[in-house]
Amino acid sequence: MNKHFLQSKPWQQFQQSLGRKTFHVKNDHWEYLAILEHGTGNSRLYLPYGPTAKDQTALEEALDSLKKLGKEQGVSFLRIEPTNPEFVNYLSKNGWKKVTYQSLNPEHTHLVDLSLSHDDLLASFVSNNRNLYRNYHKKDIKLHQSNNPKDISIFLDLIKKVASRTGMQPHSDEYFTKQAEALFPVKAGSLYYATIDSQPIAACIVYDSDTTRYFAHFGADDEFRKFSAGNVLVAHIIFEAQKKGLKTMDLYGVAPKDSSPTHPWFGFSKFKRSFGGRDVDFAGSWELPLKPVSYWLYRLYQTTRKKLR
Structure with missing residues (x-):
């Protein structure tokens, strides 16, 4: 698996130097670095250009792991950015929302x-x-x-x-x-x-x-x-x-x-x-609400803010 630099150990150490809590989870078929971020009235686990997965089955396993971690950390939503564009169809059919309301990492x-x-x-x-x-x-x-x-x-x-x-x-x-x-x-x-x-x-x-x-x-x-x-x-x-x-x-x-x-x-x-x-x-940026009310309020805030700029 050829993971992106933003999923690497040096990037994790940099994020930790900023005072952010990070989680590195992997097995033989998938891997991810998740960063705990606090936004406006909520928190999220963010995987910049991750997770890395060999195939769709591995992606499903990685996302199951991420959902469990997100619930343990009490976050409002998960944000991922797989580099494999073949994962788009799976994400769109399984509750993940494409991020269009703000600019994140380039697609x-x-x-x-x-x-x-x-x-x-x-x-x-x-x-x-x-x-x-x-x-x-x-x-x-x-x-x-x-x-x-x-x-x-x-x-x-x-x-x-x-x-x-x-x-x-x-x-x-x-x-x-x-x-x-x-x-x-x-x-x-x-x-x-x-x-x-x-x-x-x-x-x-x-x-x-x-x-x-x-x-x-x-x-x-x-x-x-x-x-x-x-x-x-x-x-x-x-x-x-x-x-x-x-x-x-x-x-x-x-x-x-x-x-x-x-x-x-x-x-x-x-x-x-x-x-x-x-x-x-790439597959673009995707989000999965874990606390729907908090998530949609955040998304409404960001959408309104973008229109007012």
């Missing part, structure tokens, strides 16, 4: 095959990315990698500039700092960044499992946009993952293929697809 992602040769991998990029990667030295761009948690400050400065420019709401400084402290020392996460004259102009956080690298977070200084450091940096982390012996690069979240240019993710989805690879669909 679509973009994978790059790292088993290709270096030359074939580079050839799969659009021509602009190939040229930028081949010639970035001429622009005096330097690329760096760090597993020192203190260097997260480089990323924080850049993501704040993105937030100021776009109005996006990034995670808190504490969230990213705790993440760096949990993941960087064990090499489950790394910071990559680009500089010009020692000044950071773009940075990203990646996660690494035994097989896959995940492009998790990115920030850049718009004043240096003409250097296209983001393109160079993504190409670099792809080739560094290949050198490490990983099999797949997950560029982590894209808009559906048929999305219009007005889709909020259209721009960065086009950017991610410019590095070759293929789109992959």
